[in-house]
Amino acid sequence: MTQSHDVVIIGAGLSGLAVAHFLTKANPGLDLLLLEHGHRAGGAVRSCHDQGYLAEWGPHGFLDNNPASRELLADLGLDRLAQKAPLTNFVRYLCHRGRLVVLPQQPQKLLATPLVSLAGKVRVLGDLFRKPLPTEQTIADWVARRFGPGLLPLADAAATGTFAGDYERLSIDAVMPGVRRLEKEHGSVLRGLLHAMREKKKKGSGEKRQLPAMTSFPGGMEQLTEILAAGKPIRFDTTVTSLRRVQRGWEVGCEGSVSFVCRRLIVALPVNAALTLLRPFGPPVNAIPEAKIATVALGFDAATAQIPYGFGYLAPEREQRFALGALFSTHMFPGRAPQGQVLLEALVGGRRHPERLDLDDATLVERVYADLRQLLHLPTPPTYSRVLRSGSGIPQLELGHLRLQQWRAALQAAQPGLFVCGFGWEGIGMNDMMQMAQATAMAITAGATDARAAAVKPVYF
Numbered sequence: 303m304t305q306s307h308d309v310v311i312i313g314a315g316l317s318g319l320a321v322a323h324f325l326t327k328a329n330p331g332l333d334l335l336l337l338e339h340g341h342r343a344g345g346a347v348r349s350c351h352d353q354g355y356l357a358e359w360g361p362h363g364f365l366d367n368n369p370a371s372r373e374l375l376a377d378l379g380l381d382r383l384a385q386k387a388p389l390t391n392f393v394r395y396l397c398h399r400g401r402l403v404v405l406p407q408q409p410q411k412l413l414a415t416p417l418v419s420l421a422g423k424v425r426v427l428g429d430l431f432r433k434p435l436p437t438e439q440t441i442a443d444w445v446a447r448r449f450g451p452g453l454l455p456l457a458d459a460a461a462t463g464t465f466a467g468d469y470e471r472l473s474i475d476a477v478m479p480g481v482r483r484l485e486k487e488h489g490s491v492l493r494g495l496l497h498a499m500r501e502k503k504k505k506g507s508g509e510k511r512q513l514p515a516m517t518s519f520p521g522g523m524e525q526l527t528e529i530l531a532a533g534k535p536i537r538f539d540t541t542v543t544s545l546r547r548v549q550r551g552w553e554v555g556c557e558g559s560v561s562f563v564c565r566r567l568i569v570a571l572p573v574n575a576a577l578t579l580l581r582p583f584g585p586p587v588n589a590i591p592e593a594k595i596a597t598v599a600l601g602f603d604a605a606t607a608q609i610p611y612g613f614g615y616l617a618p619e620r621e622q623r624f625a626l627g628a629l630f631s632t633h634m635f636p637g638r639a640p641q642g643q644v645l646l647e648a649l650v651g652g653r654r655h656p657e658r659l660d661l662d663d664a665t666l667v668e669r670v671y672a673d674l675r676q677l678l679h680l681p682t683p684p685t686y687s688r689v690l691r692s693g694s695g696i697p698q699l700e701l702g703h704l705r706l707q708q709w710r711a712a713l714q715a716a717q718p719g720l721f722v723c724g725f726g727w728e729g730i731g732m733n734d735m736m737q738m739a740q741a742t743a744m745a746i747t748a749g750a751t752d753a754r755a756a757a758v759k760p761v762y763f
């Protein structure tokens with residue numbers, strides 16, 4: 303059986319759903335079909351409603367400072383429903399020598415933080431005098447060279463909080479291309495930042511810069527993908543196994559001898575899943591590492607638990623903690639626990655400690671509680687616990703990722719009608735996905751033969 307459609311999108315995760323949204327918005331009546339391996343839409347985005355608690359298997363939130371996501375939310379009417387935890391009111395903590403210390407959220411606050419010694423703060427200015435290196439570097443090497451070793455724990459925490467990754471392997475060029483560009487154009491990051499500030503002032507928007515807010519929804523993150531999926535033509539339980547170029551475009555082969563023909567094909571999958579399908583069309587290329595994490599959701603009696611106000615904390619590797627960090631979920635988004643209870647969601651595993659995910663649920667809960675009670679006042683054991691193991695790994699943009707991005711660009715240039723977006727190509731955050739989806743839809747609508755026009759500047763959560 304072969305059906306024909308103008309556009310086929312492989313994957314009904316956030317990326318595929320968002321491309322479908324932006325495409326149909328610009329081209330009402332477009333004949334498109336989404337093919338989804340699972341029997342639900344949303345992919346890694348999945349919320350857990352259990353005994354009055356609301357926790358997340360996957361993403362917990364994204365910042366509201368990305369134009370593509372803002373547009374998407376407004377289109378869906380979710381901007382009015384969204385729950386927001388503004389960075390102006392909330393802080394993050396860093397585990398430092400076994401205690402929680404407030405993390406500076408803006409560069410100027412670095413001056414006052416006890417997390418960096420006076421010598422370390424002075425060394426940051428070394429950035430003004432270091433020539434940019436042209437080669438791809440790890441985050442750790444780059445931060446140490448430009449700003450000195452004093453900032454390494456902060457960089458480690460940032461890589462842990464976003465990628466559950468290892469900053470000694472992640473590529474600064476792939477993770478923060480904008481910062482690298484600034485550094486190369488101005489000879490120094492600080493000089494580049496000052497230049498950008500002066501330019502903004504010259505343009506004189508007069509607007510006071512506001513810090514963004516962490517965003518979720520009353521029904522959890524899944525509310526976004528559920529609303530996005532509603533009414534979309536999605537064929538569930540359909541696993542794409544092969545792609546073939548045909549005269550009219552592409553033939554998409556699925557398990558069970560089902561196939562589809564389309565003029566334009568969008569592969570909206572995590573990098574490794576996409577490579578499985580796309581490898582035959584380009585030079586040999588390797589899969590990339592993924593980091594898996596488990597969320598350990600713990601409820602505590604609000605009368606006894608004392609949790610400092612804020613988003614949560616992160617623990618750099620040198621602190622040797624069991625959990626990568628924890629979200630103070632009911633501070634961020636009230637109403638996620640029954641009356642009189644608070645919810646914490648600790649994260650375990652990641653790129654450096656995958657072996658911890660082999661532990662059974664009871665041991666994970668025990669080890670996380672033992673870890674947390676050294677940092678927070680939690681005198682009584684949890685009243686509720688649930689371990690949420692995400693089936694999705696977080697793609698790691700490690701050293702060499704730029705070559706993979708070039709591989710994708712060359713593939714799209716050589717294969718008209720093929721568009722590749724999704725988890726891990728240009729970034730990993732939800733904002734990155736929505737931005738790439740919008741750019742892909744714009745490139746298709748403009749009649750571009752490939753998605754080079756869709757090159758994006760990633761935004762991180």
Ligand SMILES: Cc1cc2nc3c(=O)[nH]c(=O)nc-3n(C[C@H](O)[C@H](O)[C@H](O)COP(=O)(O)OP(=O)(O)OC[C@H]3O[C@@H](n4cnc5c(N)ncnc54)[C@H](O)[C@@H]3O)c2cc1C
Pocket residue numbers: 312313314315316317318337338339340343344345346347359360361362363364540541542543570571572575595692694695696723724725730731732733735763
């Ligand atoms: C544990 C975890 C925590 C995260 N936390 C955050 C966070 O706090 N903030 C944030 O901004 N981001 C976070 N992220 C990232 C965020 O979840 C992703 O950016 C986003 O969900 C990726 O969407 P996607 O559609 O590209 O990929 P996916 O969500 O992986 O969706 C891909 C879809 O394709 C389907 N599929 C795969 N192969 C095939 C095939 N061969 N045929 C048909 N269908 C197929 C899959 O079933 C899936 O539904 C987190 C991710 C994880 C895993």
